[in-house]
Amino acid sequence: MKLLLNFKKEREDLGKPVNKLTNILPFYTYIKLCIALLLLIVNCFNLQAQDLPYNSNKKYPIGKIKVQGNTSFAELTIINFSGLRKGQEINIPGEEIGSAIKKLWGTKLFNNIEIYLAKIQNDSAYLEIRLADLPQLNDLKVNGVKKSKIEGVIKDNKLKKGTKVTENLITTTKNFLTRKYKKDGFLNTKVHINTIDIKDSIKTSRVNMVLNIDKGTKVKISDITFTGNNAVSDKKLRKAMKSTKKINRLRVLKRSKFIDSAYQADLSSVIDKFKENGYRDARIISDSLIYNDDKTISLQINVNEGDPYTFGDIKFIGNTVYTDRELSNILRIRKGDTYNGVLLQKRIADNSKPDGNDLTNLYQNNGYLFSSIRQVEVSADDNVIDMEIRITEGKPAYFNNVSVVGNDKTNDHVVYRTLRTRPGGLYSKALVVRTVRELGQLGFFDAQEISPDFKNPNPVEGTIDMEYSVKETGSSQIELQGGYGGGGFIGTLGLSFNNFSIKDIFKKEAYKPIPMGDGQRLALRLQASRFYQTYSFQFSEPWLGGKKPVQFSTSISHTKQFLYDYINRRADKSRSFNITGITFGLAKRLTVPDDFFTLSNAISYQRYDLNNYNTGLFTFGDGFSNNLSYTVGLSRDNTSVDPIFPTGGSKFSATAELSFPYSAVNGVDYTALKEERNENQSILGSVSSTDLERTNAQNRISEIDQERYNWLEFYKVNFKGEWYTEITKNLVLRPLIEFGFLGAYNNDRGVIPFERFFVGGDGLGTYSLDGREAIQLRGYPNQSLSTQDGGTIYNKYSLELRYPITLKASAKIYGAAFVEAGNSYNSFKDFNPFNVKRSAGLGVRIFMPAFGLLGIDFGHGFDNALGETGKHGWETHFIIGQQF
Missing domain, CATH: 3.10.20.310 (membrane protein fhac)
Structure with missing residues (x-):
């Protein structure tokens, strides 16, 4: 019988080195060699005795094909797998046999595949296929890793029950796991795989596998x-x-x-x-x-090191759009400068900065999409390198079709009005980058998934199609916010619809579950504690009229605050302070100095009603005040794509809230009122005053204060600036600085008791209650760094280091380490920007589309809060709700 082809695997131990100590083969090895030699002689004799007569140059038809071996497959199935068939003419040996072997191996079902020529009869070849089924994996035991990691090992290496166990599978698994753990620092990782045949009545060949992973220790x-x-x-x-x-x-x-x-x-x-x-x-x-x-x-x-080089002459070749001087100003490399190949490449094309100031972006931002720029060293004599910057400008490219895909909920007009790239417009890489940023800033799409795709580039005609791929995220939020402050728990419940459509509010079919798609924002909010309740409604339209980015906003709110009873430490519900307010605002995007600037304007009115609400801040306990003010703000925001986790850019805002200067036109002599008030205050403080005199003095002071605060007169200035810098990949540093000042036009009339700053804690209650502004300063209790009446000046500094755990659309999570400092002051006499309360700590933020931003901070106050003698120590803050 002739063995035509044999594809058996070689043993793994072949080729191992002999014993280096003796270099002498053991006795039993000689016995093995002798037996092997004897078998070889017998085999050769048998082959010679049974040698079949055939002509290797002649084709033989296949008479019959027989299958033998340990297999569960039918004979006909295996023959079909081989591609051989009865009557087929083949060369012996020849390509047909080799092809059959490859096909059988290709099924990944068999091993030990051999094809024999059994006999030649009547000029026909009778073949015999010998093989065995590959064993199936029955059971797997993994040693050396945690139980929680075993499922990952099985999944990564496809070691599920029933998998065919091949030498390739074993080798691939070893290599994969070895590389995997070496990447984690386990340089000495060793992986051993043993298979054990199962002997039972089931015909299918099966094995149990033991996978031993020895990671060793991390190599440092x-x-x-x-x-x-x-x-x-x-x-x-x-x-x-x-x-x-x-x-x-x-x-x-x-x-x-x-x-x-x-x-x-x-x-x-x-x-x-x-x-x-x-x-x-x-x-x-x-x-x-x-x-x-x-x-x-x-x-x-x-x-x-070699020798040092310097730059020689740098010539620009092929440029017609820009002069040599213009290109040199971008390149910023001069003859005689120390050679810097890395810097040269960045000045030509900085791949780390999509908006970098380089030659490639100079062309790309002005329509030359098909341009190419490369540097060529033309001479290096005497270690001076002469360079040629060879430029192929190509034709200017224009946008042909611009489309957006993936906006299933957001209406097309909301997305397309955001695009900076328009059909027929000149191509600009800067506009593409800006479009991606502004699509992400909308908050309707996953900022990490926005992708600009170039379609159908045509260098001959100078056209390009652009397709922006977006992925919708949840735009509506349930706000659940909680914290401890002001002597009790503060809870907030709110609904925020960030992609609302008010025009569809009366269309029944639009409720899925709410009318959506027009980019409007509608928010309903309830905040309550033992001491106050706040109700608010807000609505904003970012494109008033639909043609320009002019944002219209309005809000209505009502707040009821109860006086704190210091005796029983409870809220006195019979003594209340109510505020009802309404605000209308317009904000317009500017074009100068650049279009990252926004100018905002707002008019607001608040009505303050006091019912038996006497405090040291203002003396009339029954009465009212009116606050009609105008707020103007200038802001600039060029932060990078993701508003939840910006990695670059900055935010600045400066606002001024102004009331009408009533004291300049109402004819009231506030100097006289101040003197009269001081006189009555002296009566109250005098030991010789009678009870009647004190009562009359108190009543007069209340009347004076009612007149002073009938219409509130003030001005308020706020500034806030923050920067985002990516130190290394995904590690972001965010410095922040804040400042606020509340002043009076007329010093005799004095600073109003409302609109004041309260520093400390998690910042809950922002812009609520008596118009107070709660300033977050972690590591201290809420509003504990200001007097009971609040400060008229505050400053705050913060440095935060952020690192993302995941930025997936379903949940964006990042950790942060922070150091902060700040304080509030009652007047400029007390103001000292370096007299601050310091803190540091760690925190985590989790953003889920349905609930907004959730988080927890552990802050350590290094200084004392008001009323304390030593450092405050640790404070825990819970942030539940939309707070950026």
Whole structure:
């Protein structure tokens, strides 16, 4: 019988080195060799004795095909898998047999596949296929990892019950797991896989698998040294290695574990550091990994710096749109500068900054989508490199079709009015980047999923189609907000519809569950505690009239506050202070200095009613005050795409709230009233005054204060600025500064008792109650850093470091570490921007579309709150609701 082809696997132990100590084969090995030689002689004799007569140059029709071996498949099925058929003419040996073997292996169902020529009879070839079924995985046991990780190992390596167990599966699983754990710093990971055949009555071949994972300990880097470097120090080269760091217990953000892929990338960064310093020819000659006795490793890198180079002449070739001078001003590299290949590439095309100031963006932002720019070294004599910047400008490109896909809920006109790129308009990369940002800022789409896709680029005609792909997120929110402050629990319940459609409010079919799609905002809010209740309604239309981004907003609110009884520490419901207010506002996007600026205007009216509500802030307990004011604000917001987790840009806002200067026109002599009030105040404080005199004096003071506060007169200035900087990938630093001042036009009339600043805590109750403004300063109780009547000045500084855990649309989570400082003051005499209360802590924020921003902060106050003698210590703040 002739064996035509044999695809058996070789044993894994073949090729292992012989014993290096003796280099002599053991006795039993000689016995094995002798037996093998004897079998070989017998086999050769048998083959020769049974040699079948056939002509290798002749084709034979297949007479019959027989299948043998341990298999559960029918004979006909296996023959069909092989592609061979009775009557088919084949060469012996020939391509047909090889093809049949490959097909059988391709099914991934068999192993030990052999095809024999059984006999030649009547000029027909009789074949025999011998094979065995691949065993199925019956049971898997994983050792060496946590139980919670076993399911991931099974899923990643496709080791479910019934899987065909092949040598390739075993090898692939070993390699995958070894690489996986090495990436996590387990450099000595070893993976062993054993299979055990199951002997039972079931015909199907099955095995049990034992997967042993020995991760060992994480291998850390104790030292990184360089040799051959003279111009660039070891310290600078180690700093250039972003992901490969030696052990430093003071470093928190970067670990010192060894990951080979990151190490290889960092070696390229080392070369770039030399290039930044003029050493264009620098290269790494060798690098060594040395295992230390303390189970750490040391890295030794041998470099060849080469010679330093400088830039010579830089010529621009092919430019017609821009002059050499204009291009040189963007390139900002001059003859004689130290050669810096990294900087040169960034000035031509900075891939790390989509809006970078480089030559490529200069062309791309002005229509030249099809332009290309490359640098060529034309001479390097005497270590001076002459460069040519070769530019192919191409034709200006214009947008042909501009479309948006994925906006299933938001109406098309809301999305398209946001686009900066319009059909027929000149292509601009800056406008594409700006469009992506503003689509994300709408809050209707997942900012991480917005994708601009170029379609049908046509360099000949100079056209391009643009398709923006968006993914809707939940725009309506249930606001559940809670915290402890003011002597009790403060709870908030609200409904916020951020993509409302008021024009469909009377259409029954539009309620799915509410009318949506026009980008309007409708909010209903209830806030309550033992001491006050607040009800509010807000509505805003971002595009009033539908043609320009002019936002119209209105709000109505009503607040009832009860006086605190210091004796029984309860709210006295018979003594109340009510506020009813209404506000109308318009905000318009500006075009100068740039279109990130917004000018806002608002007119508001509040009615303050007091019912037996006497405090030290104002003396009339029964009466009213009116507040009619105008607010103007200028803001600039160019933060990056995601409003929940900005990674770049800044926000600034400056507002001024002004009342009418009544004292200038109403003819009231406030100087006289002030003197009269002081006289009556003296009567109250005099020991010799009678009870009747005190009662009359108190009544007169109340009458004077009622007249002073009949129509409130004041001005209020606020400033807030915050910046976002991505230090490394996804690690964002956010500095913030705030300042506020409440003043009076007429000092004799005095500063009003409303609209004051209350600093400390989680910021609950913002712009509620008596017009007070609650300023968040974590690490202290709510409003504990201001006097009972509130401050007229405050300042605050904050530094926050943020890192995202996940930015998926279903839940965006990030952690934050913060340091803060701030305080409030009663007048400029007391104001000292450095006399602040300090705190630091950690927090977590979770944004879910249905509930807004949830979070918890653990803050430590390093100074005392009012009424305390020592530092305040730890304070926990819960943030439940939409607070950015």
